[in-house]
Amino acid sequence: MHQAEHTGTIKKLEARFKDRSARVGILGLGYVGLPLAVEFGRRGYRVTGFDVSPQRVRDVRRGRSYVSDVDSRDLARLVRSRFLKAEERFDALSEQDAVVICVQTPMRKTKEPDISNIVAAVREIAGRMRRSPLVVLESTTYPGATEEIILPELQKGGRRLGRDFFLAFSPERVDPGNPVYKIANTPKVVGGADPASTRLASALYAQVITKVVPVSSTRAAEVVKLLENTFRAVNIALVNEVALICHRLGLDAWEVIGAAATKPFGFMPFYPGPGIGGHCIPKDPQLLSWKMKTLNFDPRFIQLASTVNGSMPEHTVRRIAALLNEDRKALKSSAILVLGAAYKPGIEDYRESPSLDVMDLLLQAGAKVRYHDRFVPRLEVRGRTLRSVPLTDAALRSAACVVILTAHAGIDYKNVVRRARRVFDARNATRGLISKNLQRL
Numbered sequence: 001m002h003q004a005e006h007t008g009t010i011k012k013l014e015a016r017f018k019d020r021s022a023r024v025g026i027l028g029l030g031y032v033g034l035p036l037a038v039e040f041g042r043r044g045y046r047v048t049g050f051d052v053s054p055q056r057v058r059d060v061r062r063g064r065s066y067v068s069d070v071d072s073r074d075l076a077r078l079v080r081s082r083f084l085k086a087e088e089r090f091d092a093l094s095e096q097d098a099v100v101i102c103v104q105t106p107m108r109k110t111k112e113p114d115i116s117n118i119v120a121a122v123r124e125i126a127g128r129m130r131r132s133p134l135v136v137l138e139s140t141t142y143p144g145a146t147e148e149i150i151l152p153e154l155q156k157g158g159r160r161l162g163r164d165f166f167l168a169f170s171p172e173r174v175d176p177g178n179p180v181y182k183i184a185n186t187p188k189v190v191g192g193a194d195p196a197s198t199r200l201a202s203a204l205y206a207q208v209i210t211k212v213v214p215v216s217s218t219r220a221a222e223v224v225k226l227l228e229n230t231f232r233a234v235n236i237a238l239v240n241e242v243a244l245i246c247h248r249l250g251l252d253a254w255e256v257i258g259a260a261a262t263k264p265f266g267f268m269p270f271y272p273g274p275g276i277g278g279h280c281i282p283k284d285p286q287l288l289s290w291k292m293k294t295l296n297f298d299p300r301f302i303q304l305a306s307t308v309n310g311s312m313p314e315h316t317v318r319r320i321a322a323l324l325n326e327d328r329k330a331l332k333s334s335a336i337l338v339l340g341a342a343y344k345p346g347i348e349d350y351r352e353s354p355s356l357d358v359m360d361l362l363l364q365a366g367a368k369v370r371y372h373d374r375f376v377p378r379l380e381v382r383g384r385t386l387r388s389v390p391l392t393d394a395a396l397r398s399a400a401c402v403v404i405l406t407a408h409a410g411i412d413y414k415n416v417v418r419r420a421r422r423v424f425d426a427r428n429a430t431r432g433l434i435s436k437n438l439q440r441l
């Protein structure tokens with residue numbers, strides 16, 4: 001196929017994106033893929049969602065949303081009107097003009113990226129490419145992964161970029177539960193493996209997202225995402241260190257940070273805590289770090305931030321032990337009531353939550369740990385299953401120390417301070433309260 005035909009292919013595909021006759025496939029219907037599928041369906045595209053989970057496919061077919069940001073009524077309406085369907089099998093990939101990969105990319109325990117889900121997804125696509133599709137990776141990964149891993153897979157069998165397929169990376173910026181920023185009004189960065197891919201990815205996303213930000217390559221787009229979240233991890237580490245400094249200076253870190261935050265320019269507040277959780281902030285800097293080490297570059301700043309953040313659970317437990325000491329109690333055999341298991345307020349996700357690290361350390365020290373979190377009815381820690389206990393005055397009084405690790409709203413923290421013998425607040429949930437039995441991180 002010579003240049004004119006290539007141009008023809010690009011123009012045809014671009015036209016189908018713009019007139020929304022294009023078929024859009026979303027591979028992976030999680031907290032990123034399902035909202036994206038709904039957004040494309042809502043704009044009139046015929047969307048096919050693919051997921052290896054039979055439960056998720058059943059739920060989507062029944063119009064039952066399992067993602068907080070997707071309303072089941074919207075989902076049901078799109079499924080009923082056939083703008084959205086869900087498949088376990090991958091056959092329908094061959095009918096797609098665009099395929100967006102939104103699969104999980106965890107880190108292995110060895111702190112190495114696990115891209116097996118991406119490779120599996122790409123192999124399913126590579127075996128079914130009859131329409132010269134645009135393939136977009138949204139899953140967060142290390143710099144270079146799109147062109148070092150995905151591109152060769154798609155090129156197998158002599159297929160050519162720009163003729164038989166197009167390839168781009170476009171980082172997801174889904175912020176579950178964010179009341180202001182949804183998919184349509186969050187600018188979308190796109191970087192293509194070649195200019196045509198950047199153009200096509202921009203054309204596709206421009207139909208559903210107000211602002212598209214093209215960058216020069218897939219690698220640039222990959223690093224944009226990692227910078228966004230490394231920026232957070234590093235600044236959280238800074239304020240965690242400020243908390244350690246303030247403790248030694250006898251200062252209230254929250255007062256200091258709150259006052260600094262009154263600076264209307266050149267400052268952005270972050271707040272200390274018992275550590276960092278979730279599937280983005282702990283992981284994304286490690287992706288950058290891992291890649292740079294393979295290139296013999298030592299990203300010391302990123303590693304130092306990870307060390308500081310990683311030390312916060314232990315620091316939290318040391319502070320609890322010191323508080324019990326004032327009552328001549330040891331951690332061992334003391335009843336500790338933890339408030340908050342989720343990794344951040346208002347959500348039920350407790351994966352990688354620092355609360356788990358703190359509870360694990362408390363159990364290791366022999367403490368009798370109970371927790372209350374209305375969003376997290378049960379959890380596993382140190383091989384045990386714990387269930388959330390009702391937050392009663394009796395539960396508060398019977399604890400040697402109540403420890404606030406996630407500042408969920410809807411809790412009467414004033415009553416917590418009034419009823420509990422000791423309170424250690426790692427999240428400033430008791431802001432403004434002063435009491436002899438209360439200490440903050």
Ligand code: SAJ
Pocket residue numbers: 172173174175176228229232236269270271272273274275276277278279280281343344354
């Ligand atoms: N944390 C602190 N202090 C802070 C902010 C966060 O200790 O000042 C802790 C949180 O408690 C949590 C962890 O860090 O355990 C991560 O918190 P997060 O607010 O960064 O929330 P995430 O993990 O849900 O991050 C997501 C990211 N979104 C995407 O990657 C698309 C991040 O880029 C968003 O900025 C963030 O949501 C957000 O702002 O809510």
